[in-house]
Amino acid sequence: MKYLLNGKLTARPGHQDALAEILLEASKLVASARGCHLYVIGKEKNDSQSVYVTEIWDSKEDHDNSLKVAGVRELITQAMPLLDGPPAKGQELEIIGGVGV
Template sequence: MPQGSQTKYGLFGKLKAVEGKGEELAAILLEAAQLVSSAKGCWIYLVSQDVHNASVVWVTEVWETQEDHDNSLKAPAVRALISKAMPLLDGAPEKGTTLAVLGGKGLQ
């Protein structure tokens, strides 16, 4: 990590839906993207679907700080979407990868 750089908090996560529910899971996560788009510290909330397995949805997040991310999860509307998504998951969500985001296009 470059010395003196100011990093942002990043997460890269994989969610697997039960068979036939990938589109529904992706739709819920896109709703979440809309909700957090104006949340304090949210730079990126990107939802992607695996082209080889429609049950797998990837979420890429960049936040100013981990605290901003954690606070976003406390919003009642976000909590409602989490409750809506949980029954669609094929098992417990995999632990996401935490990243120190150094910069790049879209983060200036």
């Protein structure tokens, strides 16, 4: 069963774009990681602080191993000072079905 993670990160005021750029760099790094099917970054039109990450992996183990991809830890280190508080635990969702899964 595939693993879906939907997360929301809240940037400090004025840092949403910088946080999104770091996450976009992370998406490039994990694109070739084992089990990665989707890693997309989004934001709401009327919310100047939140950045959303939606990921689909073959398994939670593959997701966890993506943190070991070269460069990912460095990007996490860059992102942490931009956050308005500690990151919240993402929603781990069971995929029921749909296009592309």
